[in-house]
Amino acid sequence: MVVVLDTGLLPMSERIAAAQDLLADNEIPSINQFGAVAGQLWHRFAVWDLGEGVHATQFIGTGLSVLRGAAQLRVAAPERVGLGVQLTGSGTFEHCGADQIIDVGELSLTDGTSTSAYSSNGVGGSKVVIFDYDQLALPVETVRSAATKLKSSPLYGLVTAHIAALGEQGDIEPGSARIMLKSATTQLVRALITTAADDPRQRGDLHDTLYLRIAAYIEQRLWDPGLNPDQIARAHNISVRHLYNIWSARGIPLSQWIVGARLEGAHADLARLGRGTPIGAVACHWGFTNLSHFARRFRGAYGMSPRDWQRANDQP
Known part of the structure; x- marks a missing residue:
């Protein structure tokens, strides 16, 4: 990921204004507040463009609150969905009628057409992948339904690991590799949402992500000399012949x-x-x-x- 702002490199008097300007220019309308911890005030932001309609942002710092109320919803802005993973610290999240504590390694899903409030507690950080709604091709009701039930999805662990790893190996130049990464990320997030929401589309989404899920299963077990096609197929409720195909x-x-x-x-x-x-x-x-x-x-x-x-x- 590319660091676009590190306020720790700026004079103290300029840090909050610089962070405010960055979010105002790049994200959906919100009220942002930046806090200090133990006399420290710093915030670092990084971004990664995965292709049209999809990008990732990463934040770490001494405190951040993001509020989208009714006034912000009335401001013209792209309709977006955000899926974030808490990287360090913890946060509180109010959205779709539920209050959540988001700990390290947990996901949060945001429908950009609904009110929401997020606040990190102390020094913390998160990474969020943001999709234009047309990239996921899902109705707002499905996203809102899934927002409070993400952990019920069988893909929760896989998607968490995938989001946390995005951008950690450096940037990917525009081309086939980045196109495939965008497609895989979009498919996984769509499948997470439809399975959490128990949406009828989930059967097709699970089928579309079968290769990605099997590949992740294998990668987590490469150390096992007994790893074999029978074991892999059985874990995914498919035949060995289907696996080979x-x-x-x-x-x-x-x-x-x-x-x-x-x-x-x-x-x-x-x-x-x-x-x-x-x-x-x-x-x-x-x-x-x-x-x-x-x-x-x-x-x-x-x-x-x-x-x-x-x-x-x-x-x-």
Whole structure:
């Protein structure tokens, strides 16, 4: 994500005005108040454009309250939906007739056509993905219904992790990768909303996100040498044949995809951990039970042995 404002770099007398101007220029109309904690006053904002009608914002600082009352709703502004994850600290959220405490790792859903009030408690931060309504193609009533029932969705954990990770690996240039990321994010959030609201569209949305859900399931279990198609299919209530069809449609066999993901993880760890970590321990961590097999596959993928790669990245 790109930091667009860090008020800690400004004179104290200019910080609140700079933050007010930023939100007034970039987000939907609201009353924003910025607070101090233990004599400190600073706020950092970052943004990430995922494509037309979808962007992410991240905030961390010493206190922020955002109020959208009836007066703000009357101001012409894009009709939007925001899905946020609390990254640090906690916040209070009043919306759609419910008062919520949002703790670290929890989601909050905002219908921009309804009144709402959010306030962070102490030093805290959150990341919010904001969609124009036409991107999600859902009625306002469905979004409002889901706002107070997000945890009932089977996708809650997956979407939480996805939103928290957005933008953490740096920016993505415009092109096919960013288009796919926008599509995946939109599909996941739409499926979260329809399943939480028990909307009739949920069956189609769950089908559309099946590949993403299976991929996340596999990535969380790459360490398990017993991971196999039967286990994966059973966890998602589909046949092994259907599972293979899903992957073949993407041009890579399932077993090859799993080995490739494990190799990528081991490749990154060997570079990060250096020669102090045994290669066998890294291989085992990523689900390889045979060190010779691991070394052969690693050389085939990266053109050098695990030991040579480890040495090449060892810090002096």
